[in-house]
Amino acid sequence: MTTHPTGIPEKPSLDGIEARMMGHWDAEGVYRFDRTATRDAVFSIDTPPPTVSGSLHIGHVFSYTHTDTIARYQRMRGKAVFYPMGWDDNGLATERRVQNFFGVRCDPSLPFDPAFTPPAKADPKNQVPVSRPNFIGLCKQLVADDEVAFEELFRMLGLSVDWSYLYKTISDQCIRTSQQAFLGNLSRGEAYQHEAPTLWDVDFGTAVAQAELVDKEMSAAYHQVAFARTDGTGNIVIDTTRPELLASCCALVAHPDDPRFQPLFGTTVLTPLYGVEVPVLAHRLADPDKGTGVAMICTFGDLTDVIWWRELDLPTRALITRDGRFSQNEPEWIGSQAGLAAYAEIAGKSSKQAQKVVVEQLRAAGAMLGEPRPIQHPVKFYEKGDRPLEIVTSRQWYIRNGGRSAELRDVFLARGEQITWHPGHMHHRYSNWVEGLNGDWLISRQRYFGVPFPLWYPVDEHGEPDFDHPIAATVSRLPIDPSTDVPDGYSQVQRGQAGGFVGDPDVMDTWATSSLTPQIATHWVDDADLFGRVFPMDMRPQGHDIIRTWLFSTVVRAHYEHNALPWTDAALAGWILDPDRKKMSKSVGNVVTPMPLLQQYGSDAVRYWAASARPGIDTALDEGQMKIGRKLSLKILNASKFTLSFPTPAVGVGAGAGVTEALDQAMLARLALVVGDATAAFDGFDYARALERAEDFFWWFCDDYVELVKTRAYSGEGNPAAASALIALRVALDVMVRLFAPFLPFVTDEVWRWSQDGSVHGATWPTAAELTNMAGADANADALGPIGEVLAQVRRAKTEGKVSQRAVVEHVVITSSSDSCSAINSALHDIRDAGSIRAFEFVQSDADVVSCVVTLAEIDTAT
RNA sequence: GGGCGCAUAGCUCAGUUGGUUAGAGCACUGCCCUUACAAGGCAGGUGUCGGGGGUUCGAGUCCCUCUGCGCCCA
Numbered sequence: 001m002t003t004h005p006t007g008i009p010e011k012p013s014l015d016g017i018e019a020r021m022m023g024h025w026d027a028e029g030v031y032r033f034d035r036t037a038t039r040d041a042v043f044s045i046d047t048p049p050p051t052v053s054g055s056l057h058i059g060h061v062f063s064y065t066h067t068d069t070i071a072r073y074q075r076m077r078g079k080a081v082f083y084p085m086g087w088d089d090n091g092l093a094t095e096r097r098v099q100n101f102f103g104v105r106c107d108p109s110l111p112f113d114p115a116f117t118p119p120a121k122a123d124p125k126n127q128v129p130v131s132r133p134n135f136i137g138l139c140k141q142l143v144a145d146d147e148v149a150f151e152e153l154f155r156m157l158g159l160s161v162d163w164s165y166l167y168k169t170i171s172d173q174c175i176r177t178s179q180q181a182f183l184g185n186l187s188r189g190e191a192y193q194h195e196a197p198t199l200w201d202v203d204f205g206t207a208v209a210q211a212e213l214v215d216k217e218m219s220a221a222y223h224q225v226a227f228a229r230t231d232g233t234g235n236i237v238i239d240t241t242r243p244e245l246l247a248s249c250c251a252l253v254a255h256p257d258d259p260r261f262q263p264l265f266g267t268t269v270l271t272p273l274y275g276v277e278v279p280v281l282a283h284r285l286a287d288p289d290k291g292t293g294v295a296m297i298c299t300f301g302d303l304t305d306v307i308w309w310r311e312l313d314l315p316t317r318a319l320i321t322r323d324g325r326f327s328q329n330e331p332e333w334i335g336s337q338a339g340l341a342a343y344a345e346i347a348g349k350s351s352k353q354a355q356k357v358v359v360e361q362l363r364a365a366g367a368m369l370g371e372p373r374p375i376q377h378p379v380k381f382y383e384k385g386d387r388p389l390e391i392v393t394s395r396q397w398y399i400r401n402g403g404r405s406a407e408l409r410d411v412f413l414a415r416g417e418q419i420t421w422h423p424g425h426m427h428h429r430y431s432n433w434v435e436g437l438n439g440d441w442l443i444s445r446q447r448y449f450g451v452p453f454p455l456w457y458p459v460d461e462h463g464e465p466d467f468d469h470p471i472a473a474t475v476s477r478l479p480i481d482p483s484t485d486v487p488d489g490y491s492q493v494q495r496g497q498a499g500g501f502v503g504d505p506d507v508m509d510t511w512a513t514s515s516l517t518p519q520i521a522t523h524w525v526d527d528a529d530l531f532g533r534v535f536p537m538d539m540r541p542q543g544h545d546i547i548r549t550w551l552f553s554t555v556v557r558a559h560y561e562h563n564a565l566p567w568t569d570a571a572l573a574g575w576i577l578d579p580d581r582k583k584m585s586k587s588v589g590n591v592v593t594p595m596p597l598l599q600q601y602g603s604d605a606v607r608y609w610a611a612s613a614r615p616g617i618d619t620a621l622d623e624g625q626m627k628i629g630r631k632l633s634l635k636i637l638n639a640s641k642f643t644l645s646f647p648t649p650a651v652g653v654g655a656g657a658g659v660t661e662a663l664d665q666a667m668l669a670r671l672a673l674v675v676g677d678a679t680a681a682f683d684g685f686d687y688a689r690a691l692e693r694a695e696d697f698f699w700w701f702c703d704d705y706v707e708l709v710k711t712r713a714y715s716g717e718g719n720p721a722a723a724s725a726l727i728a729l730r731v732a733l734d735v736m737v738r739l740f741a742p743f744l745p746f747v748t749d750e751v752w753r754w755s756q757d758g759s760v761h762g763a764t765w766p767t768a769a770e771l772t773n774m775a776g777a778d779a780n781a782d783a784l785g786p787i788g789e790v791l792a793q794v795r796r797a798k799t800e801g802k803v804s805q806r807a808v809v810e811h812v813v814i815t816s817s818s819d820s821c822s823a824i825n826s827a828l829h830d831i832r833d834a835g836s837i838r839a840f841e842f843v844q845s846d847a848d849v850v851s852c853v854v855t856l857a858e859i860d861t862a863t
Numbered sequence: 864g865g866g867c868g869c870a871u872a873g874c875u876c877a878g879u880u881g882g883u884u885a886g887a888g889c890a891c892u893g894c895c896c897u898u899a900c901a902a903g904g905c906a907g908g909u910g911u912c913g914g915g916g917g918u919u920c921g922a923g924u925c926c927c928u929c930u931g932c933g934c935c936c937a
Contacts, residue, residue: 012900215937428867429935436865436936548935575934612888614877616868618933622875624889627902634902642899681879692877696887706899714898792906799906804895848883 007754008644012637014602014630017746018156024749030759031160035530037080044534045071046518046567047161048542048550049086049169052146053093056153058621059584061594063573065610067541068159069687070571072742075160076765082534084165084521085154089143090174091510092204092384095449098138104128106135106448108483108505132483135449140170153595158603158745160761167520169513175479177520178513179454181561182443183472185399190560191443193397193467197299197306198442200392201382202324206446207396208382208389209509210403210439211549218379218388221372222291225362227252227269230277236269237369239291241377243362244354245298247274247331247343250314254294256282261294272367273358274339281312300391303380320390322446325350351390395467397444397453397506401556403437415555415565422571422685423616426544433548441553443512450507454480456487463498471501478525515553518566537567539685544572544616571685574618584621592621604744605629611743614688632695633747636740639702640751643733646713649726659774660720661712662826664728666783667705668775671697671732672768678739679765687742694739701732704788711833721829731774735766783823787831789850790814790824794835797854808857811839816850824850 025031045067050060068083075081099105103122107129116134130138147168154161167174185191198207223243226235238252249271254261264280271278278296285304286295297308299317308314319327326346334340342361346354362368379388402409412434421427444453454473457465471487473480482503486492494500519525522535536558542550551570558566575583578590597606601623608629613619649658659665674697681689709725716722741748741760752760772779794812798805812835814824821842824831828840838857 423868425867432866432936438937544934612876617876618869620875622889624875628888631902635900638900638903640899645899686879689877689879692887702900703904707897707904710899795905796907799894802894804897805905806895806897 008641012634012641014604014633014637014747017750018158018598018603021158021746021749022155024753024759025761028759028762030761031075031081031083031162033082033162033165034080035533037533039533041078041080042082042534043071043074043079043539044082044522044537044567045084046521046537046540046554047083047085049088049167049514049517050150051091051093052087052089052143052150053097055146055593056150057576057584058592058594058597059576061153061157061598061606062576062610062613062619063541063543064154064159065157065607066571066573066613066615066687067539068157068607069611069691069742070539070682070685071160072745072761073682073687073690073765075761076738076741076763078764081160082165082522082537083159083161084167085151085159085161085163086167086169086517086521087143087147087150088169088510088514089139089147090169090450090513092447092449094139094143094170095447098135098142098449099127100124101142102138104130104135104138106130106132108132108448108452108503110134112484132448132452132481136170139449143170153598156595156598156603158607160745165521169510169520172479173523173526174513174516174520175451177516177525178451178508179473179478179480180475180525181516181519181557182508182512183454183475183478184561186470186472188560191397191399193395193444193470195393195395197309197318197391197393198396199303199380199382199389200322200394201385201387202322202390203385203387204382204447205322207394207442207444208385209442209511210437211441211511211552212383213380213389214383215378216381216388217376219374220377220379221374223359223362223372224292224369225272225296226367226369227271227278227296229264230268230270236264236280236294237292238294238296240296241375242298242301242351242355243368244326244346244351244358245301245319246271246296246358246362247326247334247346248298248300248317248319249276249278249296250299250317251278251297251308251312252280252294253283253286253297253308253312254280255286255288256284258286258288258293272365273342273361274334275336276333276339283308283312302391306391316393318393320351320392322392322394324387324390326354394446396442397508398440398442399512399556401437401441401552402434403439403441409434409437412552412555412559415559418565419555419567420569422569426547426570426572426616429544429547430552433552441556443509444506445509446505447507450510451513452481452483452507453504454478454482455504456482456490456501457504459494459496459498459500459502461498465502470504511549511553514550515557518554518558519561524561535566536562536564539569539571540567541571541573543575545575547572569685572616574613574616577618577620583618597623597626601626601630602633602746604633604746607743607745608632608691611687611691615686629744632698633744635698635702636737636744636747636751639698639706640733640737640754642706643729644751644755646726646729649723649730658720658727659724659731659776661724661728661830662778662780662783663705663708663787663830664724665775665779666781667701667728667732668771669779669781670784671701671735672771672775673781675735675739675766675771676768679768682742690739691743694736694743698736698740700788701736704784704791705732708787708791708827708830708834712830727774731771735771738763738766780823783826786816786820786823786850787827790831790852791834793850793852794831794837794854797852797856801856803856806836809835809837810855810857811841812837812855813841813843813853814850815843815845815847815852817846817848818844820848820850 071081071083102118105127110131112131112133201208220241222239224237226237265282268277268279297305299309300306321327326349328347346357402412416430456471459465490501518537522531524531554566578584584591605626609625674693677693678690713725737748749760
């Protein structure tokens with residue numbers, strides 16, 4: 001050991017510690033990934049790339065700290081830690097911000113304009129159309145500032161990221177990865193296109209995948225509508241919440257076992273207003289208890305309509321168009337002039353407007369019974385959308401994910417079994433989702449900004465695109481943008497011409513790119529050497545709310561591309577709740593920004609709060625915990641100052657060298673147990689338990705052990721008992737600082753540098769063996785219990801006597817078992833000095849409890 | 864309707880294969896300037912472990928059931 005006593009400040013302080021340590025870490029490259037390491041010596045982390053739109057909130061600090069503690073632990077265990085950061089600067093959030101900020105909108109049909117400058121003053125109502133490359137340029141410009149702020153925050157928080165491996169989802173590398181993976185899926189038949197009814201957000205103008213759906217309780221009303229039987233024997237009355245879709249009606253349906261309707265199956269009725277003849281059919285999904293027990297099937301009102309349409313082989317009578325309005329075209333299935341006239345009144349109207357009109361029309365025709373009855377029912381929304389989804393028929397790209405194949409579903413369920421989940425029960429969320437899939441993964445979006453499909457379509461002699469024969473880009477040309485790039489063998493002038501080509505206008509869903517973060521971070525497409533060293537990865541940290549999206553889709557892509565899991569372990573973080581235990585979200589307006597908290601309490605203190613939360617548990621924001629973290633950091637400073645202010649003891653080499661006192665040996669033995677527990681906890685990704693063990697020990701160490709050995713430690717050089725204390729103090733401090741290093745990287749490195757060269761974050765994780773060696777074979781951690789008990793009882797007597805803890809004790813009678821008595825006896829001098837005790841008396845008993853009768857010395861009142 | 868989780872002190876939470884008298888921090892109260900730390904230290908009270916039943920020598924812990932809350936899915 002070397003000593004730098006001059007490095008210890010007179011009054012240790014946490015002020016400015018973040019900037020000071022960050023300076024060291026940058027200069028020394030403490031967190032640089034060693035890319036000469038082979039796969040077995042690497043620990044690699046698939047960091048969630050935060051969405052760069054607006055600001056970070058305290059939830060980021062929370063979960064990223066959890067990951068960082070594990071990264072730091074693995075680094076100290078000798079692993080080359082591959083811990084990159086990514087920015088998710090692609091996607092809808094960025095697209096919307098750019099539109100509003102610059103007053104532009106993306107039009108992929110326009111050519112790139114190198115001289116383009118955005119309008120001086122943004123006019124959101126009069127957006128200037130720009131090409132996709134220009135639009136992407138503006139996106140990059142806008143997110144640049146945010147990314148600087150994000151990096152600053154994460155550095156301030158002390159994340160041990162190697163920033164030289166930073167990736168951005170908007171980058172060419174990401175686009176290439178995404179396109180190359182898609183082409184692989186296409187060539188192997190895992191991706192396919194299909195024309196089908198699709199859930200559609202009319203405001204965003206795009207199809208939406210199953211994983212992005214949310215149910216919202218909506219007010220609606222049942223309307224009773226009478227259909228006349230074609231045999232003239234009366235009416236069938238149905239209940240519907242969407243009477244405006246009557247023109248799309250292609251059948252009525254009731255449950256096959258419902259006796260009320262059994263005689264009617266196979267007969268036909270006429271739709272009111274339009275007079276279209278439709279059959280009455282049976283299907284098990286018709287609920288006899290809902291409304292009148294018979295429903296009308298429209299193409300398409302909801303997902304059940306789609307099932308009925310498919311399974312009952314009904315005609316398509318879709319009228320809602322992609323903008324959410326009723327088609328202007330006359331429906332060809334309406335034969336009568338009166339019917340067409342009725343429809344003309346809703347053509348071009350939105351669902352809501354049309355409903356009013358149709359209800360009036362039904363009333364006038366006498367086909368509506370009674371008044372609408374209000375109900376609450378769940379309605380499908382796009383998770384980012386504001387209006388209920390419609391269902392429209394369109395051509396889309398899909399990736400097979402088991403939603404249409406039990407065999408494939410089993411493959412992905414088996415993948416889920418192979419992942420180690422933290423906490424374990426999160427596995428159920430995955431299985432539950434995979435088992436409930438009801439369609440393949442829809443990856444195409446009718447948006448402008450995002451990763452374009454690397455595809456063109458030939459245009460036939462009539463000028464119609466031939467979607468069944470896509471022209472795929474060659475991999476060596478990636479990344480490409482089909483709206484500006486030209487397929488091999490064609491020229492730009494043939495774009496959109498008969499005999500020429502058109503680019504695929506769609507972009508991929510953001511999850512189609514996000515599902516490839518392991519491939520992106522490890523540079524699958526452009527650095528095979530790195531990829532071989534860090535893939536498959538070790539750890540995926542993420543929120544439990546996106547198991548069905550991010551986690552599952554990542555498993556799907558890695559399975560197809562590499563026939564492997566993307567990582568071995570998935571660590572699911574809980575949510576951050578506000579102090580009232582409500583989930584923090586932008587829409588609720590209870591989001592807390594982290595920087596002020598980092599500044600007020602210090603980064604270590606905020607990290608302490610985060611690391612105190614059990615893995616996967618939703619946790620309330622608690623500034624009280626941050627105060628405790630700050631207190632702990634200060635205590636580490638002061639305890640280190642105390643320990644290191646003694647002259648450096650001469651430490652012998654080998655077992656038991658220099659640690660001769662039983663109390664010191666027992667302390668080291670106890671610490672060895674703590675190290676064992678903390679190591680086991682970290683190996684199981686349970687950072688919180690590791691912290692708790694270290695912390696418990698540390699407070700006992702300060703409160704009891706240091707008080708016990710203080711006098712002996714001061715007793716001078718040349719005294720072997722004093723040297724024993726000094727060595728034990730040094731060794732314990734050294735180990736404790738390393739135990740705390742993953743949690744409190746700033747304060748631990750500060751005190752480490754007082755006595756050692758280099759950073760604690762480059763030091764090796766402590767082992768129980770190094771401590772048990774030093775403590776020797778006779779060390780007995782159990783002796784510490786009775787010793788602490790005596791100390792506590794002496795202190796209590798002084799407190800009750802309302803005297804200073806320095807007050808002298810005349811004598812103490814200790815009654816306990818012989819084991820306890822000998823334990824106490826082994827540290828008797830230390831107890832005597834710590835308690836200022838003049839005399840002891842021992843009484844042996846059978847009881848295992850230690851009881852002390854403390855007699856205080858007469859107080860000298862002559863002050 | 865199905866699945867998962869949670870329920871322990873006033874508050875926030877530990878309590879790992881069942882095992883002494885169920886713990887910590889915060890809050891509250893009192894004492895103490897003690898040469899690492901007053902942004903500190905020491906000491907103190909508080910529990911029908913959600914209800915009921917069962918297994919066991921022994922249950923906060925395992926099983927059943929009920930209640931309440933949260934999340935995911937249909």
